[in-house]
Amino acid sequence: MTTIVITAYGTRGDVAPLTGLGIRLRNNLSAHVVIAAQGPYAHAVRASGLEFRTLPGDTEAATRDSEHGQALVDGARMRPSRAALDEMRTGLAGVGEAMAATAQDADVLLAEGPVGTLLGYHVAEALGIPSAGLSLQPACPTADFAPPPLTIRSFGGSGNRLVWRLAAWGERIYTPLIDDLRHNLGLAPSPQRRYRDARAKRWPIVHGYSRHLVARPRDWRAHWHLSGYWWPADDETWLPPQELAEFIDNGPAPVFIGFGSTATSKGRELSETITTAIRRAGVRAVVQRGWAGLSCGGDDVITVDDVPHSWLFPRMAAVVHHCGAGTTAAALRAGVPSIPVPGIMDQPFWADRLSRLGAACAPLPRTSLRAEELSASITNVITETRYRQEAQRLSRLIRDEDGAGAATDIIAALLETTTTKGAHHGH
Structure with missing residues (x-):
């Protein structure tokens, strides 16, 4: 039986839609589906009938305990100080290694969210399995708009592309973290530019929102997909108070x-x-x-x-x-x-x-x-x-859209390319 591990490091909004997607993957591909997330989301995952595995940390507590986190949430204008950057890196220390541990038996790794896409690519490389990023917001560069987490202003086509490049360059603050992760997972050291380019050229990213809200940019590469929304699984046992x-x-x-x-x-x-x-x-x-x-x-x-x-x-x-x-x-x-x-x-x-x-x-x-x-x-x-x-x-x-169905077809194609490849390696 195929095992699909989905890692979701973040808040409830990162985890909930994956329960609906996970159920569809299980039913359509007769796969064993695991969602790896932080402890607070164990119940939501298990209630949907999928296996839960634990990732470290508690995003809510961490945001509350951090003055940088509070300042960010409350919109204080802050220059990213060295202390804040160190804290961002320290907060993710060990998360990639934990993702790898939760995905030891996986045939496919699906890495959700900004943290998932930052670390998941390297985890999948170390495990030698096919993988894809999952994103609930536009995460791939385009001339159509600037990166959503940064601004809603449009700077025109070339201006928007430039802001995406600057945002990618900002990933450099995580280089020490990724160097450690690659070392700990037994991967060869790699300069950031090399894995960033390889990821952009080949790594599929499936976006789970509707084209009726944000159309798929015409300048996106073929392996950057837009499927439509994934709806959280309904908890059959729930009754309104x-x-x-x-x-x-x-x-x-x-x-x-x-x-x-x-x-x-x-x-x-x-x-x-x-x-x-x-x-x-x-x-x-x-x-x-x-x-x-x-x-x-x-x-x-x-x-x-x-x-x-x-x-x-x-x-x-x-x-x-x-x-x-x-x-x-x-x-x-x-x-x-x-x-x-x-x-x-x-x-x-x-x-x-x-x-x-x-x-x-x-x-x-x-x-x-x-x-x-x-x-x-x-x-x-x-x-x-x-x-x-x-x-x-x-x-x-x-x-009228079937986002989970469209995403399942994309992920099924990922599985197929590897089973045919695997046959030659005596997999």
């Missing part, structure tokens, strides 16, 4: 408010801003605590922990969120308009896309969020029917 179900049924559709894996230290101020905005807009609200620890008072407000977006969002009038890739996808799938409150990394990029497509109002950056703006945006998005119409149009298009 009675209190939540009753709250939703007892009045007009509420507004959802949640910032997912945003480990900000400013949870209390945000909660006050949100409470005022809800009262001012005169809406009912479901507030998700999340990593920000939101807690809002009021008769028309209920605070919840994790609730599957696939169940909750279709019951909402609108969704106020941080525009992480997964939450953005869930809002679109539910056909519900968004009020984007983006923070860092790729969040402003998704916020900008939702807004440009008309499925959301103009983004309200989280670090400067004010109650009057938030309340005005909530009112606007709920009363102007065009936002919901646009969200529903996109929802229909996205539901």
